[in-house]
Ligand SMILES: [Zn+2]
């Protein structure tokens with residue numbers, strides 16, 4: 001593959017610099033939110049772990065209705081994009097797990113409560 005190089009100009013400089021600065025600002029804001037947990041009610045309503053709710057918010061998915069199965073109960077769940085959740089919301093709530101990625105809601109690797117087993 002060969003790509004035609006873009007001519008450097010002041011516009012390119014300004015575009016690159018400001019987009020990198022905005023990205024750094026956004027990462028910083030996400031890390032602050034991760035540490036200070038400003039919206040625990042919203043996070044609990046969405047049943048998402050600290051990472052998914054506060055940091056991993058730029059989810060890229062193809063725009064196609066996608067049906068998949070819950071990783072615990074096996075129920076079919078439909079999403080409006082290809083960026084699907086790992087669990088249904090009910091299983092997430094029941095087992096205190098993130099419905100999007102399947103990790104513990106507080107991102108613990110060990111806890112007193114038993115980890116669930118897939119029922120299918
Ligand atoms: Zn389920």
Ligand SMILES: [Zn+2]
Pocket residue numbers: 048049050051052053098099100101102103
């Ligand atoms: Zn998650």
